Amino acid sequence: MLCLALLLLPLTSLAQSGAGPEVITLPAHGTVANLKPRALYRPDPEGTLSPDQLLSSDEGFQPYDPKWEDSAPPMWIKLKVKSEPASNGKYTLLVKRRFFQLLDIYLPSTGPRLHEVHSGVFNYEPPQTFGRYFVNNFQLAPSSQGVILIHLQTIQGSTGPLELNIQDELSFRAHQASSMWAYGLYFGAMLALIFYNFILYLNLRTPGHRLYVVTMACVIALMGFSAGLLQPYLPEALRAAGPIPNIFVAALVPASTSRFFQVFVNSKQYIPRLHNVITIFILVLLVSATVTCLVPLSFAPNIGLVVQVIGFLTLLLLVLSSILAAVRGSSSGYIFLAAWCAFAVGTFLWSLLSFDVIRQLPAAEYSLYIGSVLEAMILALGLTYRVGQLRTQRNIAIREQQKAARLANVDPLTGAYNRRFIENYLNGLLDSEDKRAFQGSLIMLDMDNFKPINDEFGHAAGDIVLQEMASRCLDTLRSEDVLARLGGDEFAIVLPDQSGNDAVAAAERIRHRISDRPAVCGMQLIPISVSVGVITSFAPGATAYSALKHADQALYEAKRMGRNQVIVYTGGEEPAPKPHQTRAT
Numbered sequence: 056m057l058c059l060a061l062l063l064l065p066l067t068s069l070a071q072s073g074a075g076p077e078v079i080t081l082p083a084h085g086t087v088a089n090l091k092p093r094a095l096y097r098p099d100p101e102g103t104l105s106p107d108q109l110l111s112s113d114e115g116f117q118p119y120d121p122k123w124e125d126s127a128p129p130m131w132i133k134l135k136v137k138s139e140p141a142s143n144g145k146y147t148l149l150v151k152r153r154f155f156q157l158l159d160i161y162l163p164s165t166g167p168r169l170h171e172v173h174s175g176v177f178n179y180e181p182p183q184t185f186g187r188y189f190v191n192n193f194q195l196a197p198s199s200q201g202v203i204l205i206h207l208q209t210i211q212g213s214t215g216p217l218e219l220n221i222q223d224e225l226s227f228r229a230h231q232a233s234s235m236w237a238y239g240l241y242f243g244a245m246l247a248l249i250f251y252n253f254i255l256y257l258n259l260r261t262p263g264h265r266l267y268v269v270t271m272a273c274v275i276a277l278m279g280f281s282a283g284l285l286q287p288y289l290p291e292a293l294r295a296a297g298p299i300p301n302i303f304v305a306a307l308v309p310a311s312t313s314r315f316f317q318v319f320v321n322s323k324q325y326i327p328r329l330h331n332v333i334t335i336f337i338l339v340l341l342v343s344a345t346v347t348c349l350v351p352l353s354f355a356p357n358i359g360l361v362v363q364v365i366g367f368l369t370l371l372l373l374v375l376s377s378i379l380a381a382v383r384g385s386s387s388g389y390i391f392l393a394a395w396c397a398f399a400v401g402t403f404l405w406s407l408l409s410f411d412v413i414r415q416l417p418a419a420e421y422s423l424y425i426g427s428v429l430e431a432m433i434l435a436l437g438l439t440y441r442v443g444q445l446r447t448q449r450n451i452a453i454r455e456q457q458k459a460a461r462l463a464n465v466d467p468l469t470g471a472y473n474r475r476f477i478e479n480y481l482n483g484l485l486d487s488e489d490k491r492a493f494q495g496s497l498i499m500l501d502m503d504n505f506k507p508i509n510d511e512f513g514h515a516a517g518d519i520v521l522q523e524m525a526s527r528c529l530d531t532l533r534s535e536d537v538l539a540r541l542g543g544d545e546f547a548i549v550l551p552d553q554s555g556n557d558a559v560a561a562a563e564r565i566r567h568r569i570s571d572r573p574a575v576c577g578m579q580l581i582p583i584s585v586s587v588g589v590i591t592s593f594a595p596g597a598t599a600y601s602a603l604k605h606a607d608q609a610l611y612e613a614k615r616m617g618r619n620q621v622i623v624y625t626g627g628e629e630p631a632p633k634p635h636q637t638r639a640t
Contacts, residue, residue, distance in 0.1 A: 078200065079134060083141040085226055090134060090219040092119045099206070100128040106161045106169060106204050109133065124215045129157060129208035136163075136203060136221070138195045145224035146195060148203065149188040150174070152283070153216040154298055154356040157208035162193035163201030175208065176352050181294035184283030186234055192224075210356045238282055241424045245275050248431050252438060261445075263438055266315040273307045274427050280304060281423065297352050302359045306344035309369040312395075313337045316373055319437065320387045325380040333376060336369050370399055390437035394430040401426015466540040468518060469525035477539035477547050481599035484551065495551045496558030497590040498565070499606035500528075502544035503618040508581060516576040520583055523574040531561075531568045545610075547603065558591045562621045570619055586613035587621040 077093050095116035097109065109131055116133055123130075138144055148162065157177055161169035172191050174182045183190040195201045209216050222230065249271050256264035279285035280301040286294060293300050313333050316322065322330040343365065347358050373395055381388030404422035464476035472480075484495065502508075502524060509517040521544060528538050528548065537549040548565070550558055570584040588609025590602055609624040616622070 077135070079136045079221075081136050081138045081142065081146055081195065081221055082223065083139045083143075084223055087221045090221065091132075091214065091217055093134070094119060094219075095133045096120070096123065096214075097131045097133070098128045099131055102129060104131060106206075109204055110161075110169070110202055123213060125213055127209075127213045129206070130214075132205040132207055132217075134203040134205075134219075135200065136195065137200045138197050140198045142195075142197050142223065143225075144194050144196050146193055147222050147224065147227040148191040148193065149220040149222065149227075150191065151216070151218035152184065152187055152189055154210050154359055155208065155216075156210055156356070157206055158189075159206035160191055161204040161206075162191060163195050163203070164193065169202075169204070176297060176355055177208075179295070179297045179352055181286070181291075181297075184286050185231060186283055187281075188220075188283070190227075190283075210360075237421055237424070238284065241278070241421075241428055242275065244428050245271060245278075245431055248435050249275070252435060255438070255442070259442065261442070262318050263315070263441060266311065266318055267434060267438060270308070270311040270315045271431050273304060273311050274431070276304045277301075277308050278424060278427060298355050298359060299347055299352065302355060302362055303344050303347045305359070305366065306340045306347065306362045309366045310337050310340035310344070313340075313369060313373060315434075316376065316391055319434070319441070320377060320380045320385050320391055322376060322380060325383045325385045325388070326376055329372070329376045329379065333372060336365070336372060340365055340369070370395070370402070374399065387437060387441060390433060390440070394433035394437065397429035397433060398426045401429075469522055469540050471525050471529075471546065472537060472539035474539065474541045477537065477541070477549065478599045478603070480537060480539075481549065481602055484549070485593060485597050485599065485602070494554050494592075495549060496554045496561075496592070497602050497606050498548040498550065498558070498562050499541075499588045499603070499610045500524075500546045500548070500565070500569075500585045501610055501614070503584045503586055503614075505544040508583075512576060512579060512581060516579065516581065519576045520574045520581060524569055524583065524585070527568045528565055531565050541603075547606065555591050558589055559621060559623060562587045562589045566619070566621055584619040586610055586618045588613055588624060589621060590624045 079087060079090065079093055081087060095113065095118060097104070097116045113133070116131075136146075138146070148160065150158070150160070155175040158173070158175040159178060160172040160174070162172065164170040170193060172182060172189075173180045174189050183192075193201075193203075205219075207214070207217060249268050252264045252267045252271075255261075256268060276285065289300065314337055317330060317333060320326075322333065340362070343358065343362050347355070347362070350358060374392065377388045377392040377395060379388075381392060401422040401424070404426075464472055466473045481497070502520070505517065505520070508520055521540075524544075525538065525540065525546070528546065532538060532548065535551055537551075539547050539549075541547050550561055553561055566585055566587050573580040573582045575581075588606045588611070590606050590609070593602065605624045609622045613620050613622040
């Protein structure tokens, strides 16, 4: 304790004597960090002092007091600096970006007056920014001394948020260059994810992809402001608005993320009560964003604090909601939880860095960027997974629809199409602007002596004979030909692209295939044969009704002439036998 008292004694004497501040030597190359403890301070609660009064005199200044980290009135900060002989005289004062009530900086210049920079909300001029710092360039001739004055009042009422560093011009440019590649990787990855999901939205039109694009665009804007990269490209009116655009975007990020969460996780189904609570938070955030655009600049810090608190509560609410949705069966809840936790961890580390709780490490410096890009990637993968789920569900639905449609159009006994299908199918082929466009044919078949088969062998045997007849037809037909059971033992076949003699030959092949051997029913052999009527071409204006009627007339003629033969319809009500008419012997 005695040694500690002896070490503190010189500092106490210095504070009581009002000695001038330490002269800080600025290196030709490098950084002078943590200047706050090396400056002198003069409280100015009434705001009556001017820089001209303080420039040449150190009267009233005191050394840095740690108690000001917790509570400090508005004050002036004085730094005496000296450049090395080897320096080029160009330096940059870096002030960590915060919401300051007052931040008036007076820098050495080549002119008769100090160079003034105003970055506080009470006296704001659009500052130059990069990364987490306000950038203030000044010149100090080699081997010369100068004074930097800072008029400071923080929103917290302390000097805790203040951080001061000075770099020579070349070191600052090198720092910029080394940081830009990281920013480039980040913004490049985010833009690529946004573009990919925007293309998916244009193709799929799903609300999830649209909201993803909106949310990640807001995140990019927030990160752009955080990195100090967007401010130079804003219109002058928005640049003069200071932190208001930043606060506006900071309110949109949790609002858009919450809306994305509702759609992505389907919160209305899984967590209906929390869904309504999230909607209220979204409205509050949107109102806060609107109010931010309407209030004067001096209110911006208070609005920013409100947005920060609501955003933090929204973060906790979404974590809780994603856990509950996942427990209740939403797989998307797990995906969102992983993504949001990555962003939350990045935000937490960023906050610790902002409050100087952890050291200025690169991992902490870029933690918010890493967290947000991880969030974007996880959500993009989640959307892709959801698209796969939706595609699977859609395919299942299509198969079920096709199955239902097939059941509605298929004869359950034989597996052939039914009469309703063949009529619709024929009408579709025949009902065109050019009636001559359909160059197919129609075949009608009827089992010979089917009633005696039912009477002698029973209806079960009759069903087997009908199934055997349909099976032999399908074995003979091509994949594009259509077989339908019209009713009873009567069948129709459409050959879409065969007509004339080709259609007759196809009909003969079918007749021979059915009639050349008996059907087997248990231990019984049942001889079977068919009579066939054929329409080898269609006149303009033909319909399914007329085609089936004419084919039936040809079939009736085959029955009348002795069965087990093919008759071609030639027009009129009574088809006449043609030279290619055949009859089984």
